[in-house]
Amino acid sequence: MANAKLPLHWGLGEANGEIELVEVDTDQLHELDVACGIGVVLYESVRDLSACLAALPSPITFEQATSEDVRELFSMAWQQRNNRDQYRELMAVHQQLRGQWDRLFADNRLTGLLRPTAPISAVPFGDEAMTTAFGEQVAIFGTVIRNTGPGSTAGHPAMTIPAGGGCAGLPVGVSIDGRRGQDDALFALAAEVDARIGVRSPLLP
Template identity: 40%
Template structure:
């Protein structure tokens, strides 16, 4: 098993004060090379330079579907392996301006169209807690980089759970902001409605700092009253792995002991509505959004078509999704209907979190993923409660609906299985309530801390 040495921003700053920023960055690169067997990185810097500011000397890893001016942006797929956009994603640029040093681009599920990070083009990413297991995806490499202490913070993206699933499986914090809060372009895209960049870190405080540096919006103040958290039993707490279920109940008990008011709620029809609109939105939008991104590239990749990228996709599950999109599985009329269904999904979340006949809730709380990290290679099905279940749909069961609705959410470490596999608990709020959600998350993190 790989040695786990996660370190938050404060600890890294202490090292910088004792040694130097240059030594810390050099150590980060050496650590990245030491964990090569985990497949966390697609590219590493020969050397990384830091600037000045609140992140001066802090090593940063970036998922390889976010544009960076000094690295290729491959999207984890062969057709883009030499693509050099020569520009920074909004979050990358603002963290550079704050002094961060980018040490490398992280491996991911090919084109971010999956949740295992078993990438047939660049090799699988492996869970540092058990390398025979998936780290989750699609931001698997970024989660591994934080969990192993290569970097204190790493950027990723989330379309249906791609920040929170690897956070849960690797035992770190994963933050998905409201769609649009962290910018909407300079990313190898899946869905303009659902995609967002975000961050993985070891603490909520580090997440909040990064979010403030990217957006200029500081985390809110904690509520002056006791927290009110909605517990959506139906759909979110059903058919869980026994150890996930037990961990979730322990977490609720700790929150109640810490003074939180737990209110059982129903997000009416959330999973059914998501099933009706989530994938149609993705299949329709990627067919438009990916070619639009390619057309902005400065190199020969700007001539690529959707079909050209599809032709070189190596991962069977990603190929199947791309073929569905290319085949027009969702028509323009189907897309219009899907977006109307999405409006009903948002309304269901609003009704649960802002009920007309009761005080508002601060957030929903639920297990991030219904089961611990599956074995590497379980790309189609995996075992849950004695039967084979679809690995993708089961993994994103809880994270998917809110992603389709564009909501902010955060996954926090909540415990482990008997064999040491991490388990996560998520909080989710309405679009635009990011600052308040981060304040709530800090309180929940304190209550769950062993």
């Protein structure tokens, strides 16, 4: 990996009925996601949520639907509502992201992509926007969604399974991304990986 502080990502292939781990480079996936992901989310959230709210039996506006905890995020989204030209540019990058995913799976003959669900464990209580990780201050939101962002933006199905506890004893998980439109194959792969890990979340009874 180009950045040594990032966790390794592994491709999951199958050979002779057995799961095979193949180390893969996902740097470009992350670069493309950073370039388009949040912009697409902000534009589409206003467009789609506004249409949904207007169709309610008692219609409400986008502004009326925002509660205090998400008001800042939705305010950012509202500012993007008329940026159609920028949205088209972002969607061109989005297509590049989807193409890169397809090539990664095809070139490495992958069934899934395995990585930590988040590159850090749960942050200390009281840390709201920033926390200490990798020996430096990092933005919590961007860091926590880093591993799951590219697949979510590209429209790939994903599943997280428990993988034990972190250094503070809090539960951690691993995430598996599958191919688009192959949810059943992802369920089967995740079930097999889960059985091999053999870890039950400490939060479950």
